[in-house]
Amino acid sequence: MEKVVIMGAGPAGLSAGYELQRSKIPVTIFEADSMVGGISKTVEYKGYYFDLGGHRFFTKFDAVNNLWKDVLGDNFKKTPRLSRIYYRNKFFNYPLTPLNALMGVGIKDTALILSSYFRAKLFPCKEEETFEEWVSNRFGKKLYSIFFKTYTEKVWGIPCCEIQAEWAAQRIKGLDLSRAIINALHKSKKSDIKTLIEEFDYPAYGPGMMYTHMKNRLESLGGKVFLKSKITRVNHSDFRVNNVEYIDDKVNINKMSGTEFISSIPVTELVQIMNPPPGREIIEAARKLKYRSVITVDVIVNRKELFPDNWIYIHSPEVRLGRIQNFKNWSKNMVPDENKSSLGLEYFCNENDDLWNMKNEDLVRLAAAEIERINICRADDVEDYLVVRVPKAYPVYMMGYREYLGKIREYLKKFSNLQLVGRYGLFKYNNMDHSIMTGLLAAKNIVQGSRDYDTWDINSDDEYHEEKKVLHQ
Numbered sequence: 001m002e003k004v005v006i007m008g009a010g011p012a013g014l015s016a017g018y019e020l021q022r023s024k025i026p027v028t029i030f031e032a033d034s035m036v037g038g039i040s041k042t043v044e045y046k047g048y049y050f051d052l053g054g055h056r057f058f059t060k061f062d063a064v065n066n067l068w069k070d071v072l073g074d075n076f077k078k079t080p081r082l083s084r085i086y087y088r089n090k091f092f093n094y095p096l097t098p099l100n101a102l103m104g105v106g107i108k109d110t111a112l113i114l115s116s117y118f119r120a121k122l123f124p125c126k127e128e129e130t131f132e133e134w135v136s137n138r139f140g141k142k143l144y145s146i147f148f149k150t151y152t153e154k155v156w157g158i159p160c161c162e163i164q165a166e167w168a169a170q171r172i173k174g175l176d177l178s179r180a181i182i183n184a185l186h187k188s189k190k191s192d193i194k195t196l197i198e199e200f201d202y203p204a205y206g207p208g209m210m211y212t213h214m215k216n217r218l219e220s221l222g223g224k225v226f227l228k229s230k231i232t233r234v235n236h237s238d239f240r241v242n243n244v245e246y247i248d249d250k251v252n253i254n255k256m257s258g259t260e261f262i263s264s265i266p267v268t269e270l271v272q273i274m275n276p277p278p279g280r281e282i283i284e285a286a287r288k289l290k291y292r293s294v295i296t297v298d299v300i301v302n303r304k305e306l307f308p309d310n311w312i313y314i315h316s317p318e319v320r321l322g323r324i325q326n327f328k329n330w331s332k333n334m335v336p337d338e339n340k341s342s343l344g345l346e347y348f349c350n351e352n353d354d355l356w357n358m359k360n361e362d363l364v365r366l367a368a369a370e371i372e373r374i375n376i377c378r379a380d381d382v383e384d385y386l387v388v389r390v391p392k393a394y395p396v397y398m399m400g401y402r403e404y405l406g407k408i409r410e411y412l413k414k415f416s417n418l419q420l421v422g423r424y425g426l427f428k429y430n431n432m433d434h435s436i437m438t439g440l441l442a443a444k445n446i447v448q449g450s451r452d453y454d455t456w457d458i459n460s461d462d463e464y465h466e467e468k469k470v471l472h473q
């Protein structure tokens with residue numbers, strides 16, 4: 001009988017575990033945090049529910065959709081979507097619609113946008129290696145500098161010329177300025193442009209609800225989930241994992257052996273806890289892979305209504321704030337008092353930079369001043385707050401990352417009973433559904449006693465991204 005050990009109880013690890021347990025294969029999951037859901041968890045504070053970001057549930061994978069519906073049933077609701085860009089004290093449609101963007105920036109910038117677009121069409125950059133080149137080729141330099149550069153650099157913390165074009169290709173699919181204009185002029189025709197989804201699914205109490213229910217289901221089938229249990233070592237021989245060591249909530253070090261292992265913990269950490277360790281080259285490659293983090297300053301605001309959007313992208317360079325979530329517009333259940341609102345104010349940062357190390361009181365002071373500055377509400381409307389730091393929120397597709405990741409992948413693929421899944425397990429900038437799909441397929445491999453599916457090769461572009469989506473995460 002297989003005995004499966006899973007590292008991490010985010011969407012990927014839990015889905016793998018649930019799938020196995022449904023096939024009567026016993027699983028034990030170790031989760032470092034005190035709750036499940038990973039970066040898709042929901043934090044509760046005084047009856048308010050805060051999503052870490054805003055998690056739209058959207059997928060083209062039937063298996064994932066069925067799983068979500070099976071787990072939450074009627075608690076999984078359709079939510080109308082509205083999101084806009086805030087720039088130069090104005091709101092712009094998101095994703096950009098040409099007329100709205102051109103009218104909003106004024107005649108002079110419109111002329112510059114069009115001339116730089118035609119220049120890009122006549123003299124495109126031949127090698128599209130960077131984000132800047134990829135976007136400028138499709139939208140022209142001027143539009144790129146107004147609507148892509150500032151926000152993208154806020155998110156990634158590095159210049160757009162250091163971000164791989166691959167990221168843009170993955171996130172901004174099927175769109176360029178002329179196609180967008182044609183689309184706007186032929187609104188009645190069904191567009192082939194993968195535009196915005198008008199509505200999405202969302203659990204009544206945020207994404208954490210999905211994963212808490214999944215954990216409960218898994219446990220009711222006999223699976224085990226150990227919280228506050230951090231994997232600290234993965235012992236192996238002859239390219240087979242024998243057991244893992246973990247520190248439990250009483251700071252005891254324990255061992256758990258298994259026949260099959262699935263890891264959803266950051267791959268950069270995994271290679272560092274392999275025992276015996278891999279070669280120096282692999283450890284070095286892991287050190288070179290970078291993540292971007294996010295701080296969510298979650299505030300309770302003494303205002304019944306603030307704005308109609310689910311979220312707003314803050315392009316304005318004069319504030320450090322990157323994005324605002326308005327949780328009432330995601331689900332009414334997130335806010336217990338209908339006369340109040342709650343916002344998630346997202347600051348993109350690096351672990352241990354000035355924002356990351358700022359005291360919570362200072363962070364909320366900064367955040368309150370910034371939302372006043374961009375006319376969302378007055379700073380003293382903020383009544384209470386909770387700060388959540390989310391390390392490793394985004395794997396960074398910086399130049400050269402593929403080579404480093406390739407070395408790590410080559411090493412880990414040699415292990416016959418270890419599969420990697422999920423966003424950080426595979427170092428793939430993906431959504432919940434892709435993370436879950438990799439978990440489900442890893443489970444399937446174990447159930448079938450095969451390796452029919454290679455989780456590294458499950459393509460995040462395969463008809464499932466949130467593409468409909470578009471310019472930003």
Ligand SMILES: Cc1cc2nc3c(=O)[nH]c(=O)nc-3n(C[C@H](O)[C@H](O)[C@H](O)COP(=O)(O)OP(=O)(O)OC[C@H]3O[C@@H](n4cnc5c(N)ncnc54)[C@H](O)[C@@H]3O)c2cc1C
Nearest residue numbers: 008010011012032038039053055056231422423431432435
């Ligand atoms: C701001 C933001 C907005 C997003 N919006 C969306 C969206 O709208 N729609 C969408 O589909 N996706 C969205 N995502 C992506 C989504 O959050 C991820 O794809 C998903 O959570 C990844 O799941 P995972 O299980 O692979 O990883 P995680 O969620 O990161 O789970 C990994 C788990 O492993 C645990 N762990 C780590 N190290 C150890 C260790 N040593 N021992 C034990 N446990 C360990 C962690 O604590 C964590 O619980 C968003 C992400 C962010 C950051």
